[in-house]
Amino acid sequence: MLELWRNTPGIGVGAGDDHTSIAAFIQRNPSTCLLMKSGDTIIGTVLGGFDGRRGYIYHLAVHSDHRRRGHGRKLLQEVVAKLEALGAGKIHLFVLKSNEQAILFYEKQDWIKRQDIEVFSFNTPK
Numbered sequence: 001m002l003e004l005w006r007n008t009p010g011i012g013v014g015a016g017d018d019h020t021s022i023a024a025f026i027q028r029n030p031s032t033c034l035l036m037k038s039g040d041t042i043i044g045t046v047l048g049g050f051d052g053r054r055g056y057i058y059h060l061a062v063h064s065d066h067r068r069r070g071h072g073r074k075l076l077q078e079v080v081a082k083l084e085a086l087g088a089g090k091i092h093l094f095v096l097k098s099n100e101q102a103i104l105f106y107e108k109q110d111w112i113k114r115q116d117i118e119v120f121s122f123n124t125p126k
């Protein structure tokens with residue numbers, strides 16, 4: 001998964017994306033982290049997380065050789081269904097403003113681009 005993300009512009013591979021952090025996320029959210037494979041090769045991923053109130057989606061990625069075949073839509077529909085089953089009434093995700101193809105993709109899937117919210121982040125001291 002890390003190799004796919006590192007080779008996918010649009011996926012911000014940051015400090016929380018080392019092997020240990022991702023393994024911990026998957027352990028906390030076992031039913032909402034999904035892989036798509038072709039044979040032994042990972043061609044798609046999505047990480048869903050539920051915090052007890054909202055759902056969050058990270059790292060939806062389809063390998064560049066396998067795009068525009070409905071895989072992204074399928075992964076998104078699946079993770080939404082699984083987050084909904086856990087009780088998430090609303091789901092959020094973050095997209096870089098420069099990632100025009102992802103914005104078009106999400107708009108096509110009827111996601112709403114919020115105009116009323118600014119995102120704030122805080123790095124906790126190590």
Ligand SMILES: CC(C)(COP(=O)(O)OP(=O)(O)OC[C@H]1O[C@@H](n2cnc3c(N)ncnc32)[C@H](O)[C@@H]1OP(=O)(O)O)[C@@H](O)C(=O)NCCC(=O)NCCS
Pocket residue numbers: 008009010011059060061062063066067068069070071072073074093094095096099101102104105106108109
């Ligand atoms: C965004 C992404 C996951 C879409 O995956 P995909 O498998 O190619 O998407 P789908 O084939 O399911 O596309 C569904 C529809 O979304 C729209 N769409 C998808 N990619 C698009 C693009 N590059 N430009 C315009 N519309 C697009 C189309 O309407 C498409 O339907 P169509 O092919 O019948 O026209 C993929 O492009 C990707 O991995 N991008 C890099 C990683 C990334 O930016 N992820 C989002 C991080 S927040």
